[in-house]
Structure formats: structure tokens, C-alpha cells
Amino acid sequence: EVQLVESGGGFVQPGGSLRLSCAASGFTFSTYWMSWVRQAPGKGLEWVANIKQDGSEKYYVDSVKGRFTISRDNAKHSLYLQVNSLRAEDTAVYYCAKTTSTEDAFDIWGQGTMVTVSS
Amino acid sequence: DIVMTQTPLSSPVTLGQPASISCRSSQSLVHSDGNTYLSWLQQRPGQPPRLLIYKISNRFSGVPDRFSGTGAGTDFTLKISRVEAEDVGVYYCMQATQSYTFGQGTKLEIK
Numbered sequence: 001e002v003q004l005v006e007s008g009g010g011f012v013q014p015g016g017s018l019r020l021s022c023a024a025s026g027f028t029f030s031t032y033w034m035s036w037v038r039q040a041p042g043k044g045l046e047w048v049a050n051i052k053q054d055g056s057e058k059y060y061v062d063s064v065k066g067r068f069t070i071s072r073d074n075a076k077h078s079l080y081l082q083v084n085s086l087r088a089e090d091t092a093v094y095y096c097a098k099t100t101s102t103e104d105a106f107d108i109w110g111q112g113t114m115v116t117v118s119s
Numbered sequence: 120d121i122v123m124t125q126t127p128l129s130s131p132v133t134l135g136q137p138a139s140i141s142c143r144s145s146q147s148l149v150h151s152d153g154n155t156y157l158s159w160l161q162q163r164p165g166q167p168p169r170l171l172i173y174k175i176s177n178r179f180s181g182v183p184d185r186f187s188g189t190g191a192g193t194d195f196t197l198k199i200s201r202v203e204a205e206d207v208g209v210y211y212c213m214q215a216t217q218s219y220t221f222g223q224g225t226k227l228e229i230k
Contacts, residue, residue, distance in 0.1 A: 035219070037168075037219075044211065044221055044222070044223050044224045045160075045168065045211055045213075045221040045224075046221070047218065047219035047220065047221070050219075059218070061218075095167055095168070100173065103215065104154065104156040104158070104173055104174055104215050105156070105158040105170055105173040105174075105179075105213070105215060106158075106160075106168070106170060106213075107170045107173075107179060108170075109167040109168050109169065109170075110167060111167055112167055
């Protein structure tokens with residue numbers, strides 16, 4: 001079964017850090033671009049970052065540049081998001097998403113991990 | 120950045136009746152490779168998003184054929200031929216032509 005399972009979310013104070021993880025199974029992880037997408041409570045979806053198959057290219061939405069870092073470990077079939085200097089507006093469910101082979105859509109999504117930033 | 124605008128934001132529908140959601144982009148979604156990277160996702164209550172349609176009109180694996188997508192350039196439509204109870208949720212359009220952006224979402228509910 002194709003599956004993505006996120007972990008690492010939690011409650012953190014403004015300025016704090018977390019490392020989100022996404023474990024992939026059921027497909028050849030190393031051959032797909034992967035993304036993180038977030039959803040603030042009661043709000044819509046926002047793409048956050050993505051990473052090429054070999055990790056050589058990474059892209060971010062402007063609001064997280066310099067604060068978030070996406071990475072992957074193909075040997076462990078895992079995707080990561082290091083989130084630093086967290087702000088209240090980063091509060092959201094963070095989803096891991098697999099990109100299709102033609103990079104035109106997100107075809108597999110995890111259940112998400114909640115990040116709450118509050119003092 | 121490409122802005123995606125969906126209408127309506129809420130759509131009460133009678134079971135068995137059709138439903139239609141529109142999505143307009145702030146600029147053409149035709150990529151330099153000739154493809155148009157517009158997809159539709161469904162998010163049922165308490166669930167992650169699920170891919171329904173990609174590249175305007177291609178149904179993803181396992182998606183019922185009552186879902187269909189049409190459009191070109193900057194204007195796109197998702198149609199459900201006969202709404203079923205399991206279709207309740209929020210529907211998003213998404214463009215992947217230039218980075219990735221989503222519409223605000225359209226909430227489909229049963230009258």
C-alpha cells in the first residue's frame with residue numbers, strides 16, 4: 001500500500017524549532033519529487049516547499065525562506081522539514097505529499113502532523 | 120505569483136443533482152511544454168486532500184466517473200454529474216504550471 005506517515009509536530013513557543021518527518025512506503029521514494037503542504041486551522045492549502053529526487057534542488061514559498069529547510073534521506077525513504085524561528089502564523093497541519101511522475105499534481109498525501117505556535 | 124480564484128465558496132446541492140465549481144487563474148496555466156497543469160482535489164471532513172483530476176480533465180486512479188474536469192487557459196470547471204453523500208467536503212483547484220498555488224476552496228454540502 002502506498003503510504004505517507006508524518007510525525008514530529010507539537011506545541012512550540014514563538015521562535016522555537018521542530019523537525020517534521022515523513023515516512024514513505026509502497027513506492028520507489030527516490031524517484032519522485034516530494035513536497036510539504038500546510039493548512040492553517042479552518043483555512044485552505046498552502047504549498048510550503050519541495051525537493052528533487054536526489055535532493056539537488058529545493059524550493060520554498062517566500063514566507064518560509066530562510067527559516068524552513070526541506071531534506072530527504074532516500075535510503076530511509078524519508079522526507080524532512082526543519083522549521084525554525086516559528087511564528088504564530090506557522091500554526092497549521094503540515095502534510096507530506098508525493099508529486100506525480102510528470103510533476104503536475106500531488107497524488108499521495110499523508111494524514112498530516114499538527115504544529116501549534118503559541119506563547 | 121499565480122492567484123487561483125474559485126466560485127462559489129459554498130455550494131448547497133440536493134442529492135442526485137449535478138454540481139459545478141469554477142476556478143479562474145490570474146494568468147494562463149499553459150506551460151512552455153504545452154501542457155496545462157490544473158488539478159482538482161477533494162478534502163472530506165477530517166481527512167487529508169485527495170487528488171481527483173489532473174491536467175484539467177484526467178481522472179486519477181479510483182475516482183468515480185461522475186467527476187469530470189474541463190477548461191483551458193485561465194478558466195476551469197469541476198463537475199459532479201450526480202452528487203452523492205460521500206461527496207461532501209471542500210474542493211480545491213491547484214495550479215502546478217508556475218510553482219504551486221491553490222484556490223480558496225469550495226465547500227460542497229447537501230441541502
